[in-house]
Amino acid sequence: xxxxxxxxxxxxxxxxxxxxxxxxxxxxxxxxxxxxxxxxxxxxxxxxxxxxxxxxxxxxxxxxxxxxxxxxxxxxxxxxxxxxxxxxxxxxxxxxxxxxxxxxxxxxxxxxxxxxxxxxxxxxxxxxxxxxxxxxxxxxxxxxxxxxxxxxxxxxxxxxxxxxxxxxxxxxxxxxxxxxxxxxxxxxxxxxxxxxxxxxxxxxxxxxxxxxxxxxxxxxxxxxxxxxxxxxxxxxxxxxxxxxxxxxxxxxxxxxxxxxxxxxxxxxxxxxxxxxxxxxxxxxxxxxxxxxxxxxxxxxxxxxxxxxxxxxxxxxxxxxxxxxxxxxxxxxxxxxxxxxx
Amino acid sequence: xxxxxxxxxxxxxxxxxxxxxxxxxxxxxxxxxxxxxxxxxxxxxxxxxxxxxxxxxxxxxxxxxxxxxxxxxxxxxxxxxxxxxxxxxxxxxxxxxxxxxxxxxxxxxxxxxxxxxxxxxxxxxxxxxxxxxxxxxxxxxxxxxxxxxxxxxxxxxxxxxxxxxxxxxxxxxxxxxxxxxxxxxxxxxxxxxxxxxxxxxxxxxxxxxxxxxxxxxxxxxxxxxxxxxxxxxxxxxxxxxxxxxxxxxxxxxxxxxxxxxxxxxxxxxxxxxxxxxxxxxxxxxxxxxxxxxxxxxxxxxxxxxxxxxxxxxxxxxxxxxxxxxxxxxxxxxxxxxxxxx
Numbered sequence: 001x002x003x004x005x006x007x008x009x010x011x012x013x014x015x016x017x018x019x020x021x022x023x024x025x026x027x028x029x030x031x032x033x034x035x036x037x038x039x040x041x042x043x044x045x046x047x048x049x050x051x052x053x054x055x056x057x058x059x060x061x062x063x064x065x066x067x068x069x070x071x072x073x074x075x076x077x078x079x080x081x082x083x084x085x086x087x088x089x090x091x092x093x094x095x096x097x098x099x100x101x102x103x104x105x106x107x108x109x110x111x112x113x114x115x116x117x118x119x120x121x122x123x124x125x126x127x128x129x130x131x132x133x134x135x136x137x138x139x140x141x142x143x144x145x146x147x148x149x150x151x152x153x154x155x156x157x158x159x160x161x162x163x164x165x166x167x168x169x170x171x172x173x174x175x176x177x178x179x180x181x182x183x184x185x186x187x188x189x190x191x192x193x194x195x196x197x198x199x200x201x202x203x204x205x206x207x208x209x210x211x212x213x214x215x216x217x218x219x220x221x222x223x224x225x226x227x228x229x230x231x232x233x234x235x236x237x238x239x240x241x242x243x244x245x246x247x248x249x250x251x252x253x254x255x256x257x258x259x260x261x262x263x264x265x266x267x268x269x270x271x272x273x274x275x276x277x278x279x280x281x282x283x284x285x286x287x288x289x290x291x292x293x294x295x296x297x298x299x300x301x302x303x304x305x306x307x308x309x310x311x312x313x314x315x316x317x318x319x320x321x322x323x324x325x326x327x328x329x330x331x332x333x334x335x336x337x338x339x340x341x
Numbered sequence: 342x343x344x345x346x347x348x349x350x351x352x353x354x355x356x357x358x359x360x361x362x363x364x365x366x367x368x369x370x371x372x373x374x375x376x377x378x379x380x381x382x383x384x385x386x387x388x389x390x391x392x393x394x395x396x397x398x399x400x401x402x403x404x405x406x407x408x409x410x411x412x413x414x415x416x417x418x419x420x421x422x423x424x425x426x427x428x429x430x431x432x433x434x435x436x437x438x439x440x441x442x443x444x445x446x447x448x449x450x451x452x453x454x455x456x457x458x459x460x461x462x463x464x465x466x467x468x469x470x471x472x473x474x475x476x477x478x479x480x481x482x483x484x485x486x487x488x489x490x491x492x493x494x495x496x497x498x499x500x501x502x503x504x505x506x507x508x509x510x511x512x513x514x515x516x517x518x519x520x521x522x523x524x525x526x527x528x529x530x531x532x533x534x535x536x537x538x539x540x541x542x543x544x545x546x547x548x549x550x551x552x553x554x555x556x557x558x559x560x561x562x563x564x565x566x567x568x569x570x571x572x573x574x575x576x577x578x579x580x581x582x583x584x585x586x587x588x589x590x591x592x593x594x595x596x597x598x599x600x601x602x603x604x605x606x607x608x609x610x611x612x613x614x615x616x617x618x619x620x621x622x623x624x625x626x627x628x629x630x631x632x633x634x635x636x637x638x639x640x641x642x643x644x645x646x647x648x649x650x651x652x653x654x655x656x657x658x659x660x661x662x663x664x665x666x667x668x669x670x671x672x673x674x675x676x677x678x679x680x681x682x
Contacts, residue, residue, distance in 0.1 A: 066456050068439075074424055075623065080415040080442075087442060096449075096456050098409075099440040101421075101428060108437075115407050115437050119460040256627065282416065286597065288629045 010045045065095050067309065068116035072128045074101035076253060078281040079127060082149060085302020086125055093310055102128050104224060109135045123309045129153050130192045145312040149305045151194045152322060161305040161323045165198035168294040168327040172248045172276040173206050175329055179337045181246040181274060183213045187233045187258055188221035189250040196221060199250040215242055222254060230257020238265055245273060245338035252277035252284055252293055270336035280330055290332035297325050351386045406436050408650065409457035413469045415442035417594060419622040420468060423490060426643020427466055434651055443469050445565060450476045464650045470494050471533045486653040490646045492535045493663060502646040502664045506539035509635040509668040513589045513617040514547050516670055520678045522587040522615065524554045528574045528599055529562035530591040537562060540591040556583055563595060571598020579606055586614060586679035593618035593625055593634055611677035621671055631673035638666050
């Protein structure tokens with residue numbers, strides 16, 4: 001490998017002080033140096049192989065080497081490991097990620113999009129997609145490179161890296177059937193997201209096959225993917241007085257909310273009710289009732305999304321594709337055979 | 342409250358189509374409208390009270406209404422609730438936060454700073470400060486408004502919202518003493534951070550007072566604030582064969598690592614060893630051994646930091662201050678009286 005060219009090398013060749021090179025390469029101070037000197041230094045830097053520096057080439061190409069990443073809920077620990085995969089992959093090509101948290105708020109999503117556009121990001125990775133999504137539409141309209149992660153839109157007009165949600169729900173249900181459960185409830189997520197919709201539809205389809213009993217009162221969808229929605233849903237299910245021995249949830253935070261509702265009724269998991277989650281977010285193995293859940297490949301989701309976006313940006317690859325990754329069932333202590341089996 | 346003025350109202354008054362107003366207010370499309378029309382619409386928007394729109398006024402003032410927030414480790418769940426406090430407070434003044442994760446890497450911190458400067462953030466909130474910190478120095482040099490959260494620098498040259506680390510350690514030790522512990526180990530954090538240094542010094546000072554036994558072999562500082570460092574440190578402490586009945590840790594993730602090391606040796610918490618954490622990050626109440634820890638006021642840290650930064654930006658308030666907030670001891674299941682007390 002060649003010695004990495006640094007600012008001092010460029011300064012020596014250009015016959016200027018290193019601080020002058022530094023000023024030229026820094027967008028914030030670039031204007032402090034005369035245009036002629038600036039251009040000469042950039043040319044030398046490029047010839048010497050220093051041109052791969054994002055800032056140096058960004059000044060000439062108009063690239064910002066910055067990717068905007070929008071996530072719907074910073075408090076949901078499933079996103080950090082996905083973002084880490086994105087960051088690591090972007091860094092390999094000299095890009096950095098700036099993140100924004102929309103707090104599941106459509107108005108915030110639009111404000112963030114505007115701000116990121118104004119900050120000249122080279123592309124966007126959105127974990128915020130709704131089945132109909134005006135932010136995604138706006139990116140398509142403005143021809144901003146965008147890749148969706150975890151969720152996609154109904155129109156499938158942009159590249160997305162998602163999970164095989166139907167497979168995940170089938171793995172959870174099959175696991176519960178194998179344990180002997182025959183009456184299963186479902187605590188789902190927001191129906192305006194692809195994950196909420198797909199997981200709900202998958203559960204209903206399995207129910208219709210007749211391998212277990214359920215009831216429309218036992219099949220609920222929360223308005224959000226959080227503990228409050230899971231708790232409220234579980235309370236409603238419990239109030240129905242209908243018999244069930246297990247709950248499939250569409251998300252780990254919903255599952256934690258179900259734990260809370262059970263605890264309030266002095267019911268215990270898995271002794272009274274088995275619970276499955278979805279995502280395998282960090283720390284789920286450390287809970288007092290370690291959660292049986294579907295592990296989505298967090299790192300791979302991030303890596304694949306970043307690679308697809310970079311391919312679009314660097315090689316103008318305009319292919320639109322949906323990458324669907326397989327979740328894996330992780331069996332832990334929150335599921336067991338039903339007491340009265 | 343007055344009716345909120347929207348784009349249609351401005352368009353009606355200006356006698357143009359709403360899409361024209363929209364184009365003027367959007368930095369990405371602003372140039373599509375003639376300068377005369379653009380200025381007239383901005384003036385009407387301002388007169389009607391639409392001027393508080395960040396984008397509308399940003400175009401005239403040069404403000405980006407964007408604050409950069411740099412965090413050292415996205416995988417540490419203590420940061421999201423702090424960031425939420427920041428976001429909510431910024432939003433009240435029409436600002437949004439863009440986040441970046443430095444992964445505890447000084448080179449990344451510099452790259453992020455460069456990118457955020459190039460993106461023209463109006464100010465920075467840094468959770469990444471080291472006791473000597475070239476990124477902070479660079480912000481001072483460039484006169485970029487900056488507020489530190491959670492950690493500060495030795496020089497105290499910029500405003501910081503931190504926790505009373507010494508008080509926290511004293512609360513943890515007093516709690517263990519009250520339970521009857523007389524031999525206490527310490528698993529600390531990186532000594533190049535103020536939190537790592539202050540918590541370590543506080544523990545040593547309490548030890549020197551003679552209320553409990555410890556040993557320099559039982560007092561370790563990890564290189565990072567993560568589970569791996571906590572596990573490695575605890576393994577080393579256990580190999581010393583010295584007697585101790587409790588461990589004070591400088592951070593919840595270190596405490597989780599201690600759990601792992603104990604588990605491998607078939608030791609149980611709190612039966613064999615009591616453990617205290619620091620931060621009370623989300624989910625610590627849900628662990629199989631719910632963690633006794635110091636709750637830092639996550640939301641308040643974020644709110645105070647954002648307010649101090651906005652005060653600097655909006656009112657040119659150049660006061661440099663260190664706000665020290667009091668942590669609260671949250672007693673849970675990871676601490677108990679020593680078995681042989």
